Amino acid sequence: MSKSAPLRPAEIGDFAVPRHVAIIMDGNGRWAAARGLPRGEGHRRGVEALRRTVRAAGDLGIGFLTIFSFSAENWSRPSAEILELMGLLRRFIRRDLADLHRRGVRVRVIGEREDLDPDIRRLLDEAEELTKDNSRLVLVVAFNYGARQEIARAARRMAAQVVAGDLALNAVTADKLAGYLDAPDVPDPDLIIRTSGEQRLSNFLLWQAAYSELVFVPAYWPEFDRTALEDAIIEYRRRERRFGGLVAQTGS
Numbered sequence: 001m002s003k004s005a006p007l008r009p010a011e012i013g014d015f016a017v018p019r020h021v022a023i024i025m026d027g028n029g030r031w032a033a034a035r036g037l038p039r040g041e042g043h044r045r046g047v048e049a050l051r052r053t054v055r056a057a058g059d060l061g062i063g064f065l066t067i068f069s070f071s072a073e074n075w076s077r078p079s080a081e082i083l084e085l086m087g088l089l090r091r092f093i094r095r096d097l098a099d100l101h102r103r104g105v106r107v108r109v110i111g112e113r114e115d116l117d118p119d120i121r122r123l124l125d126e127a128e129e130l131t132k133d134n135s136r137l138v139l140v141v142a143f144n145y146g147a148r149q150e151i152a153r154a155a156r157r158m159a160a161q162v163v164a165g166d167l168a169l170n171a172v173t174a175d176k177l178a179g180y181l182d183a184p185d186v187p188d189p190d191l192i193i194r195t196s197g198e199q200r201l202s203n204f205l206l207w208q209a210a211y212s213e214l215v216f217v218p219a220y221w222p223e224f225d226r227t228a229l230e231d232a233i234i235e236y237r238r239r240e241r242r243f244g245g246l247v248a249q250t251g252s
């Protein structure tokens with residue numbers, strides 16, 4: 001297949017999909033503002049886009065889907081909006097967990113759980129526990145997540161072992177540190193998608209994104225659907241990944 005040959009979404013099933021797709025679900029507020037609606041309506045419609053996307057990811061055979069749901073920096077928003085976002089997470093887990101479980105989705109959570117309300121922590125723990133033996137799709141929920149904070153947590157865990165004499169100082173390497181991140185067994189994302197036209201990572205997966213392909217789509221998150229996911233994968237498949245070497249690998 002030549003690089004410029006157009007691939008249509010209908011053909012996507014014929015091609016390998018990335019093993020791990022991560023999404024910065026951005027633009028809920030602007031989607032709502034453009035329609036004269038309150039920002040909260042954008043967040044609610046964002047949950048519907050999330051449901052569609054999880055279903056599509058499972059159908060396409062993607063192994064890992066990471067979603068950026070609430071950043072460590074989002075606490076700087078007005079408290080009413082924070083309450084709404086926390087309420088949506090509660091409702092999403094209560095309403096959707098059984099269905100996710102039935103469809104073979106394993107839920108994982110990354111981010112700092114200490115600062116969250118105890119009932120939310122319990123729900124996140126329950127979601128992980130109930131689905132721990134599923135393997136069709138791993139849904140990694142980045143909640144109260146910041147990549148710099150995650151790296152600092154990993155460094156702290158590793159330093160504690162050095163201080164205790166359980167780890168030699170010269171054993172501290174990049175590979176070793178990766179093993180102390182929040183979900184060390186999850187492979188690095190092959191493809192990171194950000195909606196809403198913004199072209200930045202906003203403190204998402206900074207360590208794991210070292211060689212990810214980035215696809216920025218203009219649509220606001222509530223508009224995202226299976227076709228948009230397929231289009232992003234088609235774009236990914238046109239990329240040549242080199243990992244610092246000279247041999248190009250097309251995205252797969």
Ligand code: IPE
Binds near residue numbers: 027028071074196
């Ligand atoms: C993404 O949409 C959801 C979260 C960050 C929680 P935004 O709320 O950031 O929407 P915009 O970017 O203001 O439009």
Ligand code: IPE
Binds near residue numbers: 027070
């Ligand atoms: C990133 O979006 C966080 C999530 C999608 C959860 P933001 O809307 O918070 O990012 P900035 O502030 O525009 O960089």
Ligand code: MG
Binds near residue numbers: 026
């Ligand atoms: Mg935003």
